[in-house]
Amino acid sequence: MRNTTRAVFAALALAFASPVFADGPGDAGPDRAAPPVRAAPLPPSAPQTARPQGRTGVIPLNDGEVTLNVPRGFAFYSAQEAYAYMQRNNAAAPSGVVLGMIAQDNADIRSPDTWATIVSYDAIGYVQPETAAGLSDTNFETQVREARRAQNRAFEGFAAAPLFEPSAPHIVWAERSAAPGTGGKDFRYEQKSMGRYGVACLTSLGSADQMDEIIATAANLQAMLSFPEGRRHNDFQPASDQVSSYSVPGLVTGVPAAAQALAEPASNGGASQTGFGGLAGWFPWIALGVVGVAVAGYMMMRRRDDDDEEEDDDDDDRRGRNSETQPKDESKPEGA
Numbered sequence: 001m002r003n004t005t006r007a008v009f010a011a012l013a014l015a016f017a018s019p020v021f022a023d024g025p026g027d028a029g030p031d032r033a034a035p036p037v038r039a040a041p042l043p044p045s046a047p048q049t050a051r052p053q054g055r056t057g058v059i060p061l062n063d064g065e066v067t068l069n070v071p072r073g074f075a076f077y078s079a080q081e082a083y084a085y086m087q088r089n090n091a092a093a094p095s096g097v098v099l100g101m102i103a104q105d106n107a108d109i110r111s112p113d114t115w116a117t118i119v120s121y122d123a124i125g126y127v128q129p130e131t132a133a134g135l136s137d138t139n140f141e142t143q144v145r146e147a148r149r150a151q152n153r154a155f156e157g158f159a160a161a162p163l164f165e166p167s168a169p170h171i172v173w174a175e176r177s178a179a180p181g182t183g184g185k186d187f188r189y190e191q192k193s194m195g196r197y198g199v200a201c202l203t204s205l206g207s208a209d210q211m212d213e214i215i216a217t218a219a220n221l222q223a224m225l226s227f228p229e230g231r232r233h234n235d236f237q238p239a240s241d242q243v244s245s246y247s248v249p250g251l252v253t254g255v256p257a258a259a260q261a262l263a264e265p266a267s268n269g270g271a272s273q274t275g276f277g278g279l280a281g282w283f284p285w286i287a288l289g290v291v292g293v294a295v296a297g298y299m300m301m302r303r304r305d306d307d308d309e310e311e312d313d314d315d316d317d318r319r320g321r322n323s324e325t326q327p328k329d330e331s332k333p334e335g336a
Contacts (some may be wrong), residue, residue, distance in 0.1 A: 010136035096122025115206030
């Protein structure tokens with residue numbers, strides 16, 4: 001009985017196994033392992049904005065009003081990048097028109113640790129260099145502090161006192177725009193070069209720990225900037241050009257020396273003129289000269305009249321003497 005049961009199980013095993021080994025119409029495929037199952041690739045992330053590319057070489061700005069010569073080691077970026085940089089760093093824009101920005105060519109201008117220099121131009125007219133004496137006023141820093149308060153700008157004091165260079169007229173100074181240790185762009189270094197029709201400005205923005213590097217680079221930045229011939233400070237024409245209402249100290253405070261009514265912009269590079277044109281600053285001297293000429297003319301006319309009267313008196317005296325000395329004609333009878 002036991003042998004019979006084993007025989008039955010063996011027969012059943014052969015019956016079920018036979019279809020597996022039998023040839024059939026199906027194709028078992030090549031004798032190779034199935035490829036491993038891999039996860040579906042992730043979709044690519046949003047592409048990063050490409051790093052902006054700067055320019056080097058000679059770059060005319062503001063319709064040729066100012067020229068930059070950017071050497072290797074530095075790069076010039078557009079005004080759009082300059083505004084974006086100031087916005088990211090919560091920095092006040094300089095007065096006038098922002099023309100662009102200079103940075104070291106190996107720096108990422110979108111990094112919060114990068115310092116850069118904003119380039120701008122302010123068409124305020126010819127600034128008289130003799131007004132620089134006002135920088136030595138004992139209360140000048142107080143004036144700057146009051147001006148910054150009115151401009152809604154932080155001012156913690158001068159990091160470098162204003163210094164005026166008359167040979168190639170420009171003024172430089174540095175100010176702390178935030179309390180020490182607060183971080184961010186708390187250091188501001190200004191260089192303003194005076195031209196015939198306005199002022200070109202280089203405003204370097206950085207942190208206090210970058211102060212030494214910024215000051216060491218300032219001379220190289222200043223050397224990049226120039227005015228073309230005919231628009232330099234010494235090309236000023238008193239008879240036709242506008243004298244600025246800003247003094248040299250006013251370039252620091254940002255406040256004009258006196259209110260001045262500006263007429264419609266003229267064709268001389270966009271500079272406005274007053275009703276007297278460039279004679280505004282010379283008017284007191286011209287008036288004094290006119291008065292002097294009038295007085296001199298009056299004195300000359302009076303002296304001439306006195307001389308004429310003296311000559312008439314002399315003629316009368318001579319005629320009187322001649323009549324007394326003339327001999328009488330005694331040949332005529334008396335009464336004839």
